[in-house]
Amino acid sequence: MRILLAEDDPNISVIAKLSLEKIGGFDVTVVNNGESALSEALTQKYDLILLDEMMPKMNGLSVCREYKSQCAQPKPIIFLSAKSQESDIREFSDNGIGFIPKPFDPTKISGQIMALLQGPAA
Amino acid sequence: MSIRFRLFFLFTLFAGTTLALGYFAYDSFANFREQRHQLDMSYAIAYEINDINVLKPGNEVHRLQSYRARLAPERRMEEFSNLIEAVNEGNPRVLRERYQIFQRNEREFQRFTRDELDFLEKRLMYYGTLSLVILAFGFGFLQWFVHRAVIRPVDDLSRKMVDFLHDRYTYQFSVPSSDEIGHMQATFNSLAQRVITNMEQLKTLDQAKSEFLSIASHELRTPLTSIKGSLSLMRSGVVGKLNEMADNLITIAENETDRLIRLINDILDLAKIEARKLPLHQDWRSFNELTKVTLESLVGLAQQAEVQLAVEAMPPIDAYIDGDRVQQVLTNLLSNAIKFSPKGASVMVSCEINDRHELYIAVKDQGRGIAPEDQDAIFQKFRQATNSKNPLVKGTGLGLAIARALVEQHGGIIGVKSTPGEGSTFYFTLPEWRYGLPKVQEAAAS
Numbered sequence: 001m002r003i004l005l006a007e008d009d010p011n012i013s014v015i016a017k018l019s020l021e022k023i024g025g026f027d028v029t030v031v032n033n034g035e036s037a038l039s040e041a042l043t044q045k046y047d048l049i050l051l052d053e054m055m056p057k058m059n060g061l062s063v064c065r066e067y068k069s070q071c072a073q074p075k076p077i078i079f080l081s082a083k084s085q086e087s088d089i090r091e092f093s094d095n096g097i098g099f100i101p102k103p104f105d106p107t108k109i110s111g112q113i114m115a116l117l118q119g120p121a122a
Numbered sequence: 123m124s125i126r127f128r129l130f131f132l133f134t135l136f137a138g139t140t141l142a143l144g145y146f147a148y149d150s151f152a153n154f155r156e157q158r159h160q161l162d163m164s165y166a167i168a169y170e171i172n173d174i175n176v177l178k179p180g181n182e183v184h185r186l187q188s189y190r191a192r193l194a195p196e197r198r199m200e201e202f203s204n205l206i207e208a209v210n211e212g213n214p215r216v217l218r219e220r221y222q223i224f225q226r227n228e229r230e231f232q233r234f235t236r237d238e239l240d241f242l243e244k245r246l247m248y249y250g251t252l253s254l255v256i257l258a259f260g261f262g263f264l265q266w267f268v269h270r271a272v273i274r275p276v277d278d279l280s281r282k283m284v285d286f287l288h289d290r291y292t293y294q295f296s297v298p299s300s301d302e303i304g305h306m307q308a309t310f311n312s313l314a315q316r317v318i319t320n321m322e323q324l325k326t327l328d329q330a331k332s333e334f335l336s337i338a339s340h341e342l343r344t345p346l347t348s349i350k351g352s353l354s355l356m357r358s359g360v361v362g363k364l365n366e367m368a369d370n371l372i373t374i375a376e377n378e379t380d381r382l383i384r385l386i387n388d389i390l391d392l393a394k395i396e397a398r399k400l401p402l403h404q405d406w407r408s409f410n411e412l413t414k415v416t417l418e419s420l421v422g423l424a425q426q427a428e429v430q431l432a433v434e435a436m437p438p439i440d441a442y443i444d445g446d447r448v449q450q451v452l453t454n455l456l457s458n459a460i461k462f463s464p465k466g467a468s469v470m471v472s473c474e475i476n477d478r479h480e481l482y483i484a485v486k487d488q489g490r491g492i493a494p495e496d497q498d499a500i501f502q503k504f505r506q507a508t509n510s511k512n513p514l515v516k517g518t519g520l521g522l523a524i525a526r527a528l529v530e531q532h533g534g535i536i537g538v539k540s541t542p543g544e545g546s547t548f549y550f551t552l553p554e555w556r557y558g559l560p561k562v563q564e565a566a567a568s
Contacts (some may be wrong), residue, residue, distance in 0.1 A: 009344060011345075011349070012348055012351065015348060015351035015355060016351075018361070019351075022355075022360035022361070037364035042561060050297055070438070082340075098128070102347065104351075105351075106354055106355050106358075107354050107358045
């Protein structure tokens with residue numbers, strides 16, 4: 001399974017990539033800003049998109065909206081964010097399939113992603 | 123022109139006019155009295171000497187002479203003297219002549235004086251009425267002036283001050299008048315200007331503080347997230363098996379990172395609460411449920427410290443609170459109680475309604491107690507009771523400061539009752555509560 005990870009902090013993206021590859025066994029591509037995230041996502045090479053909310057050039061929610069408006073069959077999107085107010089969380093789940101709060105535990109993130117992919121019923 | 127001067131001028135004008143009119147009225151009245159007196163006397167003389175035969179020398183003339191002294195004007199006195207002289211001389215021809223002249227003159231005088239009296243009467247009435255009218259108008263005018271120059275601007279100013287008090291800044295007086303009220307308005311303008319400037323400065327400072335808080339929390343947390351993530355990945359073995367020594371070192375690093383994260387979260391929480399940047403999301407929450415959840419989250423810590431957690435009977439109560447925040451308060455109090463209790467002791471939570479009709483929550487421990495001189499200090503930042511030797515006692519020293527800030531934000535108070543050696547009871551109150559659903563209905567609902 002190929003994952004596009006958009007995260008501007010290089011350290012966190014290294015940790016997340018390592019954890020997703022070693023623990024989850026995913027194939028991870030990292031981009032470090034909103035615009036590249038959008039152009040990469042539009043190539044449709046990925047099965048899942050992980051978007052950080054706070055990124056330079058374009059924030060996660062704008063990338064998500066733009067991507068959905070330009071793409072007929074959008075792939076599932078999960079947000080990563082330190083914002084934890086109810087209104088923010090609602091916006092994340094309205095736009096994508098879910099949200100993983102920051103700071104995340106790298107040993108658990110793959111499990112969290114699998115749970116979100118299986119849908120809210122699971 | 124100052125109001126003081128204008129008022130003085132108006133008063134003088136008013137008083138002068140009234141005095142002048144009063145003087146004229148008095149003068150006319152005195153004149154009127156004198157004329158009437160003369161007229162009365164003239165009638166009296168005419169009555170007494172209604173016939174020429176009455177005029178005889180002797181007593182009669184002597185009596186008539188008493189009139190003479192008071193007759194006015196002079197001409198009449200002379201004529202009366204001539205008449206009396208004629209009576210004394212005893213020449214009937216001269217007497218008749220004089221008598222006729224005197225009678226004619228007196229009749230003339232009476233007619234003239236009656237006219238004069240009529241005129242004076244009219245004049246008196248005229249002055250009287252005019253005085254009254256001027257008095258009435260004068261008072262009216264004075265009142266109007268005082269109202270316009272003093273009362274209205276003062277009212278206006280007080281309205282603007284009230285507006286200012288309610289944060290509506292309509293304070294500006296565009297062109298302050300040059301009198302005393304104007305000075306007051308100008309002073310108020312400057313005062314208001316200064317207050318607004320200060321408020322803007324405060325707002326800027328407040329904004330700077332908020333910005334600092336958000337930057338600090340982001341900048342402090344981001345590197346810690348990376349450190350913590352790296353450490354836990356290393357410890358999970360995904361990058362290769364670690365030897366025992368490395369594993370120990372990683373564990374130390376991880377624990378200390380956790381402590382640093384807790385400290386930063388506590389400091390930022392406290393800063394946010396103190397800057398009122400942490401709004402409460404208040405709602406009716408079952409207090410019993412909240413206590414249960416809190417106790418469950420502390421079971422691990424209690425087992426580690428070998429301390430029993432117990433709840434005294436609690437009535438079903440709902441409180442209007444921010445659940446997460448009150449749970450934080452309860453957690454801080456309970457974890458303190460656990461940390462400071464000896465092995466085998468128990469920590470008791472109770473909840474009751476105190477005599478001020480507030481919800482009163484108490485956490486009772488069997489620890490060493492707190493000396494009276496420390497009881498205030500422990501609620502301050504970075505303060506713990508002196509020299510504790512318990513290895514479990516490692517906190518940021520912010521727990522009680524945060525608890526106090528949160529309880530006070532809910533409108534309650536927090537405190538401690540303790541006797542050294544006999545344990546402590548930490549308590550806090552919550553003002554908004556109600557009896558919750560009875561157990562039966564709760565069971566039926568669930």
